[in-house]
Amino acid sequence: MRVVSIDGDGQTAEQLRLIEASRPEVAQGHVLIRTACAGVNRPDILQRRGLYPPPPGASPVLGLEVSGTIDSVGAGVEGWKAGDTVCALVNGGGYAEYVSVDARHLLPVPKGLTLEEAGSLPETVLTVYANLMEHGALKSGETVLVHGGNSGIGSMTIQMGKAIGAKVVATARGADKCAFAKSLGADLVIDSDAGDFVTPVKDFGGADVVLDIVAGDFVAKNLLCLNFRGRMVQVGTSRSSSVEIDLRRIMQKQAVLTGSMLRPRSPDEKARLTAAVRAHVWPLIEAGRIRPVIDRVFAFADVAAAHAYMDSGAHKGKVVLKL
Ligand SMILES: NC(=O)c1ccc[n+]([C@@H]2O[C@H](COP(=O)([O-])OP(=O)(O)OC[C@H]3O[C@@H](n4cnc5c(N)ncnc54)[C@H](OP(=O)(O)O)[C@@H]3O)[C@@H](O)[C@H]2O)c1
Structure with missing residues (x-):
């Protein structure tokens, strides 16, 4: 063969x-x-x-x-x-x-x-299901923030989030990729190349779950976006796997920082x-x-x-x- x-x-x-x-x-x-x-x-x-x-x-x-x-x-x-x-x-x-x-x-x-x-x-659906629904425990009515909304993982996260009745905020780089993420049903799409995503996410009501495939400097920003008792789920580290965050914010928000590999x-x-x-x-x-x-x-x-x-x-x- x-x-x-x-x-x-x-x-x-x-x-x-x-x-x-x-x-x-x-x-x-x-x-x-x-x-x-x-x-x-x-x-x-x-x-x-x-x-x-x-x-x-x-x-x-x-x-x-x-x-x-x-x-x-x-x-x-x-x-x-x-x-x-x-x-x-x-x-x-x-x-x-x-x-x-x-x-x-x-x-x-x-x-x-x-x-x-x-x-x-299979790889995409199992990864998103495990991280969004199990580790992230996303519920209907909650909001998920996903980075790379145009990616294989991001496009599935947008759709799975909407299908279970959650609100979805996605980031992507550039107008074309943002339009694509919007076409999949995201409620709000932010061009992460054009400016900071923290203020628009907070104005939207914050995120109960963050599914992050990029890490690096996004992690501290994810924590700023996170609502009380929110869950941050790491599935990729394309920006960097070494990050600096203020752990007091984890304590203040009773936040969970987790992640997994399939x-x-x-x-x-x-x-x-x-x-x-x-x-x-x-x-x-x-x-x-x-x-x-x-x-x-x-x-x-x-x-x-x-x-x-x-x-x-x-x-x-x-x-x-x-x-
Ligand atoms: N943990 C697991 O079990 C598991 C399983 C499968 C995949 N993954 C990980 O999930 C990620 C996505 O996989 P995929 O197959 O969906 O890949 P993909 O379709 O190639 O998507 C990669 C995404 O990451 C974005 N990205 C890359 N570097 C970036 C940066 N420096 N800043 C902001 N965004 C950046 C890309 O944005 P642009 O399009 O703008 O470049 C794109 O949206 C990968 O990191 C992969 O390793 C993890």
């Missing part, structure tokens, strides 16, 4: 190549998926550049989410059969024609969605999250209240172009590889 390999230090997208490799074995409790589409996520870029190594035991091949057709089913798997169309969170190995997946991490393709759309969902979670924990997403988010997708937001689909052979496109930062929403 063809898989994507990194020919060099991964600093540039041009170093991605398709090579031949043997198909993965189907372990007990796993299924082998014939990949139709693989979502491209920022963590793939970080892994390519050596900044996000795969955890022990994970495939070294890039790719954290796929859609496709079940080719074969391992011992002990119930409820799935060869020929089923599915999408799945994978522990690496998504940029390949076949990938072995823990059957508990499978989701059906939501009714009415294409395989391109389904392949863009990939290092145990298979059992990912299975629990997958089941929660199937129960709580899949119906919202099938009802059309949350939709996949795909910017571009690239052919598998054009994986280097797909990464170069994401490297450029020009995308809005998700980038997908079609095999």
Whole structure:
């Protein structure tokens, strides 16, 4: 089968190549998926550049989410059969024609969605659900502030927040990306390149939850925006992972500062999250209240172009590889 390999230090997208490799074995409790589409996520870029190594035991091949057709089913798997169309969170190995997946991490393709759309969902939806709904404990009527409203994570956060009845404030950089975030349903969008976001967020009524993918100097500002007993949830650190904050504000506001990573979670924990997403988010997708937001689909052979496109930062929403 063809898989994507990194020919060099991964600093540039041009170093991605398709090579031949043997198909993965189907372990007990796993299924082998014939990949139709693989979502491209920022963590793939970080892994390519050596900044996000795969955890022990994970495939070294890039790719954290796929859609496709079940080719074969391992011992002990119930409820799935060869020929089923599915999408799945994978522990690496998504940029390949076949990938072995823990059957508990499978989701059906939501009714009415294409395989391109389904392949863009699992990593993003599980990350947003875990951080917005579980760690952030966002409730209907509350307000969430999300940075990078144009990103894969941001575009899903805006939609999930609105779908559960919350108010959503998003930041993005530049008028075009702000307009995109607004089109997804954000109540207020602030151009973080044009000025400070703290005053507009406070004028809006403050934030009960902040989902932050950038960190750095934004963290102290997030704390200023936070309402009493608010929750700040960190899922990325693209500005900087070292920050200075005034801890007295955490005490005054009885605030919670937390965060999480999806990939290092145990298979059992990912299975629990997958089941929660199937129960709580899949119906919202099938009802059309949350939709996949795909910017571009690239052919598998054009994986280097797909990464170069994401490297450029020009995308809005998700980038997908079609095999
Ligand atoms: N914790 C987890 O489990 C988990 C899982 C998945 C993803 N993530 C993280 O979540 C983040 C988003 O992932 P994604 O796949 O949605 O990526 P993406 O679509 O490439 O989005 C990246 C976003 O970050 C913004 N950004 C980057 N640098 C910035 C800066 N210095 N200041 C302000 N904004 C900046 C970008 O803004 P522009 O468009 O203006 O450049 C864009 O909105 C990444 O940091 C990724 O590592 C974490």
